[in-house]
Amino acid sequence: MLADLLFGKLLTVTQRGFTLVELVVTVVVLMAVSMLAVPAFQTAIGNAQIRTVAESIHNGLQQARMEAIKRNAKIKFTLATSSAWQFGCETETTSCPALIxxxxxxxxxxGNIAVTADYYTAxxxxxxxxxxxxxAGLSRVDVSNAQVNEQERRQLRILLAAGGYARVCDPAVTTAGDARTC
Incomplete structure (x- = not known):
């Protein structure tokens, strides 16, 4: 009778939490999914870095253009191959500094970002x-990332028109009428 009572009680005890086997299986599945996702994440991050640098250069060109209009003076924009840029007055005066x-x-x-341009000043x-x-002045800037595979890379280009208008475009897009075309 006592054995039946103990057996019955042991059988009615509910299990709480995970067993070690369930935990190991879950960890293995998560590791496998993570290993498949890492290359996609690296590609996405690399392409986002390309976009960030292209937008930064585009914004710098727009700022330089607006400063030229605001100051009614010639403003020189200088780009470096490392994606650094600066702008200031071409002729320095007390009201117009050489570095704005x-x-x-x-x-x-x-460090994987490569910036190439036809000229490095505008x-x-x-x-x-x-x-x-x-x-001769800057009219085309190409931004790329060596870390991303060439097939998955979204290289971007900044075009600067003679009228001063700068825009970012995608050289891989060739569809007529698409706003991303170069």
Missing amino acids: SQKSASEGAS VFTGFGTRDPATD
Whole structure:
């Protein structure tokens, strides 16, 4: 009778928590899913770095253009291959400094980012256009990331028109009428 009571009581005890086997299986499944997701995350982060640098250069060009209009003076934008940029007055005066704003390469950029341009300087006039007196100036900037596989890379390009308008485009898009085309 006592054995039946103990057996019955032992059989009615409910289990709480995980068993060791369930825990090990869960950890193995999570590790397998994580290993599959890591390359996709690296690609997404690398492409986001490309976008960040391209937008930074685009914003720098727009700021330089607005400063030229605001000060009614020639503003020189200078780009470095490390994605750093700066702009200031072409002719320094007390009211127009040689350095107005700058962004260092360490701000939001990775060492894997490559920036190539046709020229590394652009001069904006007081009208906001590129200076026609400057025979050669920046008109195209390509931003890429060596960390991302070439097939998955979303290289971006910044185009600077003679009128001073800068835009970011995707050289891989070739569909007519698409706003992302270069």
